[in-house]
Amino acid sequence: MSKELYTDKVMDHFMNPRNVGEIPDADGVGQVGNPVCGDVMRIYLKIDGGRIQDVKFKTFGCGAAIATSSIITEMVKGMTVGDALEVSNRHVADALGGLPPRKMHCSNLAADALLAAVNDYRVKHGLSQIGEPAGHGAHQHEHDAADADDAEAGRPPCTLRVDGKCVDPQAGGVPARKARIAGGG
Amino acid sequence: MSKELYTDKVMDHFMNPRNVGEIPDADGVGQVGNPVCGDVMRIYLKIDGGRIQDVKFKTFGCGAAIATSSIITEMVKGMTVGDALEVSNRHVADALGGLPPRKMHCSNLAADALLAAVNDYRVKHGLSQIGEPAGHGAHQHEHDAADADDAEAGRPPCTLRVDGKCVDPQAGGVPARKARIAGGG
């Protein structure tokens, strides 16, 4: 796959997204804004016996955001809540046959929304909130291959980064403007 | 005539120059280097009764230099010395059907060489040397039409000049390098 192109699988999930919609009596609802671009995703969970019985989503976002939203709902349906939180943005991207490097950040939306929905469920059940989902911190720093070299050379301004800057919140790479949009989303 | 092109008359005088050669027993010989480009012209005069009986030239220079050398010899042959000195570089250019603005400076070579030859003749005859030939000062400042505007605007660096600089010695426009080459010519 050319690194600039969406796979057929992405386009399939974009054109025919699975599990779009709402669950009126959801056990957990999570909505997040993507700190990079301001796009928004909401996830509804129906949880029974620690297992995700049903899941639906709504997404305001790019093609990759819609496709990752769609596929993550397919992936976690039927999983235990614990296993679902192990699903990282990288897993989601892999399941789609890969995402262009510049769209890797879009896959965070799905993992973050899932976490938010689970936390909503946990709060309702008197449990403590959980931090970052598994793999989030480790995997989110999804720059393309050029970055390894950039680091060697002391991060020169001329080499390709994801959108010319680090997009990992851990690394301080999120534009305030974007984060604000997202927060207000 | 496009301002970038040599006229047919120039090309005729370049390909078939008149009066090329030397006069071994010349009454006056003048050689000058063109201060702009370093090209060199030598003129031989045979003078009798204050009249130019014969004239020959040799030129190391561009097509315009050769053509102007050729035509000035045609023009002054038979003239009185006084009349010959009235022949300006502009007259020479006009006689050739015009020169491209950028080649106007080439016509100075012919007028200057003629003056040098006349002065050589005058020194030999105990006469004082003469300064600039007629029209030299007034006419040599041969910039193209753009210059009028340049002057209005206080000589901005972006507008066309002859070779990007003033070529009139009176205006201080001669590159030292060039002048030195010419002097050493």
Added chain:
Amino acid sequence: MRRVYLDHAATTPVREEVARAMLNFMVEDFGNPSSVHSWGRVAHEAMEQSRANVARLLGCRPTEVVFTSGGTEGDNLAIMGVAFARKDSHNHIIVSQIEHHAVLHTCEYLEGHGFEVTYLPVDGDGLVDPDDVRRAITPRTSLVSVMHGNNEVGTVEPIAEIGRITREAGVYLHTDAVQSAGKIPINVQEMNVDLMTVSAHKMYGPKGAGALYIRRGTRLQPLQHGGGHERKMRAGTENVPGIVGLGVAAALAYDELDEIPRGMTVLRDRLIAGLLSIPRSRLNGHPSRRLPHNANVSFGDIEGESVLLALDMVGVAASTGSACTSSALTPSHVLVAMGLSHQEAQASVRMTLGRVTTAEDVDYVLSRMGPIVRRLRAMSPLAEGSLAPREAETAASGAHLQHAADLDKPGCDCSGDKGVRR
């Protein structure tokens, strides 16, 4: 599948007549115009013929036209050229907030090099108020730059009026006419401008060629050094085929300026009316002071890239904002300056018509647009009737805010994440 290209503001196809002329100067009359031999002379003459054609389109003298590699270089040369040439006495520049990035990022660069820049606001239709220009001018102002026709929303600015103000104040005026050239009349005299940028590939000429009008007597520092080409304003072997293409395109545009745009306006209005018949849509840009080929509409609650992608699946080419910002993460700076919310801005779709666009093309696009908007709205968490999330649920994104302070000022996001080719 029908294919409809409605992205003529991003770039246009090269016209056959233009391509044919260029081909000759690539394969046959391929000389270097600086050469003194006959190959060089032929190339040089062709270049000067083009200069005359461009001069006719702009209403200036051929000697006032400098060929460039395109609109971006023209904007850079105009702004940096004047700024650096006058920097000893003047360090202030005025531009509008809705300029193209070629202007805005050049200004940002200048801000890092001792210049002050005033970014003028626009009203809700995208218009600059000439009085704002007047008020912003100081004794240290060297240049005002306000674009003629905006590339995103199509609003046409009151350049002649601004020009009267800059003339009076003795300040240079540059206008970016990349979008307006060939579409509405332009004339540097009537518009009172000292510098004007045009680009060939926006008017059926080739990419990689453009021109900058520099009023005689205007002081500029060149950007690129080398041979003394283009009156020492632009070093480098001249792109003769590109220049010839620009010249032919300019001549054709000039000759057809009366016919084409008229029919285009009718089609554009049909397109706009159709798009506005979709619920919760709004037109961006001025309703009447508008480029004849531009329609820009925002749809509530849906996001731009997904609309483009869905349109692409049915063979329709459109963009969000400019070609450049359509691949950017940030919402259009133009729409934000016009007062749209970030989400309104993110939901804008620009469709720009061309010479060959037909009524059938427009109707085809309209027939597809409604269902696409409905489908995406059904998916949107922002659309009416969707269950609103509670405050706490947005915590995950709020958490990111704490890192925001570490950031570099974000640069141009062109070619950024949002733009992806599938």
Added chain:
Amino acid sequence: MRRVYLDHAATTPVREEVARAMLNFMVEDFGNPSSVHSWGRVAHEAMEQSRANVARLLGCRPTEVVFTSGGTEGDNLAIMGVAFARKDSHNHIIVSQIEHHAVLHTCEYLEGHGFEVTYLPVDGDGLVDPDDVRRAITPRTSLVSVMHGNNEVGTVEPIAEIGRITREAGVYLHTDAVQSAGKIPINVQEMNVDLMTVSAHKMYGPKGAGALYIRRGTRLQPLQHGGGHERKMRAGTENVPGIVGLGVAAALAYDELDEIPRGMTVLRDRLIAGLLSIPRSRLNGHPSRRLPHNANVSFGDIEGESVLLALDMVGVAASTGSACTSSALTPSHVLVAMGLSHQEAQASVRMTLGRVTTAEDVDYVLSRMGPIVRRLRAMSPLAEGSLAPREAETAASGAHLQHAADLDKPGCDCSGDKGVRR
């Protein structure tokens, strides 16, 4: 009349294959590579294919190739880009005296902006001594720039050796490979360079396109601001047809690198031998370390433009020095640096062969050259046997010296007086 083009160092015809590919991306696949729709994707893919082709020719990674508008821009971007990016810690640049004006005039510009430039001498054959590079490097040196093949005299410089020195010293090395690319093997790894400039129109590609190799990790400040094209190193809508043309030209050049230059060297040597059989002639440039297409000969006592004009009258295209300096008044800075007197330099004629040059072409030129030289010598006041003028007779020109001090430093004289089209 037979027409023989021997000015391939000035520019080359665009090959049919190249022109055909370009035509498609002008008329059919005309999209803007920044656009997200299918038109844009096709253009983008073509551009990346070209990048891969250029990378193969240069021996680098595609991500290290930035497309430019030509060799002049490449040289400017490399030199100003590094100079300004490192200016806080480094303010010294080293170049040779025989660089192209695109390098030299950029350095002059930098000298006016707080930089120091060392201009390295060359020997009589035009070779830079690597030891001179070593000695010139200081702790404040940011960049060395030495061209690969000289455009006027064809001498090929010892870049790999210079590269070993710059590597050791931790200084960037740029080489201008505009003339050598496609004619002799180039490889950025083997040559130890960090930046390399190439230009399409010198290798049967189009004018207005070129590339700069930027080794990954090299810090550069862009020249042109705007959209984030070319990894933010070069804003502006990409010249897709030009880039495609460059890519096809690069691929063809790479594939044919073994065949063409061999036959060309044989023809070149036949041309050189014929020219040197004319009395009082001398070869300029290195006899063996020389570009395969370059012949450069000086003829005593005659002047360059008049030779070119006479050659032009018999259908032959040649130049004095470079295309650029052939229209300049100043004698070639390259020949002067090599120790030629001003008049020897003024009397040089450069003939550069191309892919389609034949033995008949060479013989035709040689048959015309002798008579032309004889005719012009008969007219020259400098030729042997001519009556020498006395000292006093040069007074008229000496008088001009007094004005010399008022002068600005003369800039590039390209497109200056000497160059005239008839």
